Amino acid sequence: QVQLVESGGGLVQPGGSLRLSCTASGSIFSKNLMAWYRIAPGRQRELVATVTAAYMTNYADSVKGRFTISRDNAKNTVYLQMNALKPEDTAVYYCYADPGVGVRYWGRGTRVTVSS
Secondary structure (H helix, E strand, O other), X not given: OOEEEEEOOEEEOOOOOEEXXXXXXXXXXXXXXXXXXXXXXXXXXXXXXXXXXXXXXXXXXXXXXXXXXXXXXXXOEEXXXXXXXXXXXXXXXXXXXEOOOOOOEEOOOEEEEEOO
């Protein structure tokens, strides 16, 4: 059983920054594909960023150049550094893990609100 615990959300003004963290337990973290998704009010779930076990990253067009996903296998943690935040980034952000064995895991989410 894999557990994912997110932290780092909050209220920030437009143009500000936040760093989200997601710590995993119960699996061989280094082998997991890790990702961040978000669900904004009234919108469907959106894939924000992914990082593979080989540290390859991919981003949604809406966050390219502003967000950076990274992982620290020694700490079983994946991060999402969010800069130049916009009101449209307001959402609940979810951590996702895919160990590649047919089962996928989700965190419970952390809320990010970008507002002046």
